[in-house]
Amino acid sequence: MSLIIGIDIGGSTTKIVGLRDGKIISPLSVKASDPLTSAYGAFGKFLSENSLSLSAVSSIICTGVGAARVKEPIYGIKTLMADEFMAIGLGGKFISGCDNAVVVSMGTGTAFVSVKGDKISHIGGSGIGGGTIVGLCEKLFGVRDFSVLESLANKGDISNIDLTIGDITHARLSNMNDEITASNFGKVSDMATPEDLAAGVFNMVIQSAGVLACFACKMQDTKSIILTGQVSVLNFPTTSYKKLEELYGCTFMIPEYSDFATAIGAAIYGEQYGEK
Numbered sequence: 001m002s003l004i005i006g007i008d009i010g011g012s013t014t015k016i017v018g019l020r021d022g023k024i025i026s027p028l029s030v031k032a033s034d035p036l037t038s039a040y041g042a043f044g045k046f047l048s049e050n051s052l053s054l055s056a057v058s059s060i061i062c063t064g065v066g067a068a069r070v071k072e073p074i075y076g077i078k079t080l081m082a083d084e085f086m087a088i089g090l091g092g093k094f095i096s097g098c099d100n101a102v103v104v105s106m107g108t109g110t111a112f113v114s115v116k117g118d119k120i121s122h123i124g125g126s127g128i129g130g131g132t133i134v135g136l137c138e139k140l141f142g143v144r145d146f147s148v149l150e151s152l153a154n155k156g157d158i159s160n161i162d163l164t165i166g167d168i169t170h171a172r173l174s175n176m177n178d179e180i181t182a183s184n185f186g187k188v189s190d191m192a193t194p195e196d197l198a199a200g201v202f203n204m205v206i207q208s209a210g211v212l213a214c215f216a217c218k219m220q221d222t223k224s225i226i227l228t229g230q231v232s233v234l235n236f237p238t239t240s241y242k243k244l245e246e247l248y249g250c251t252f253m254i255p256e257y258s259d260f261a262t263a264i265g266a267a268i269y270g271e272q273y274g275e276k
């Protein structure tokens with residue numbers, strides 16, 4: 001009946017979840033410029049929203065880029081560190097129920113983790129991710145608020161931005177249809193609006209991560225891709241995944257709590273290894 005807390009401390013956002021008897025409790029997130037402030041703020045918010053005392057928590061498992069800043073037990077509670085890639089794999093496996101897959105963690109950048117039963121290993125990563133969306137959009141049209149960018153992207157016309165196979169040839173190329181992207185931003189118009197540009201950036205990031213995930217699947221001899229991280233729950237049409245499934249024969253999954261997968265994986269790590 002012990003309550004284990006998993007905390008994924010990112011550069012600007014910290015995710016926190018509780019885990020008790022294999023059940024996920026109250027996933028939530030907080031933003032702060034300092035990782036320690038973010039971690040302590042997330043923990044305090046979790047306790048407050050669930051009317052819990054410190055004594056109710058048996059252990060805290062930290063992971064993420066900011067976890068190294070935690071040098072001592074949080075409020076005197078047993079505090080452990082979990083390797084981020086292990087947490088990504090454990091979390092993706094848990095929320096999807098799939099034990100042979102590539103787990104894609106789509107955050108500021110993108111990480112690819114192989115799950116084969118109990119074996120979890122880091123495949124590699126890409127610098128393209130949520131940070132790319134924010135950085136490019138700020139330079140293109142001066143907006144970096146993510147919720148605003150999502151709203152703009154949903155109103156954009158990607159045909160004013162991307163060059164497709166159909167734009168350059170009427171011949172059939174391999175198994176690609178006319179709608180497959182030949183070049184991201186390859187047809188960007190002088191008349192493209194901020195909405196169009198935002199749609200183009202979002203689409204480029206999604207397609208880039210998706211294609212790399214399909215390649216990773218071929219390397220790992222699996223067809224299952226589990227999408228996790230903040231970018232996995234974008235409020236933006238993700239038809240690209242369907243097109244990639246048709247091209248590469250892979251299956252993309254976005255399970256419930258996908259944006260909290262790494263924090264969930266940290267808690268699972270504590271449940272499995274915390275007492276060892």
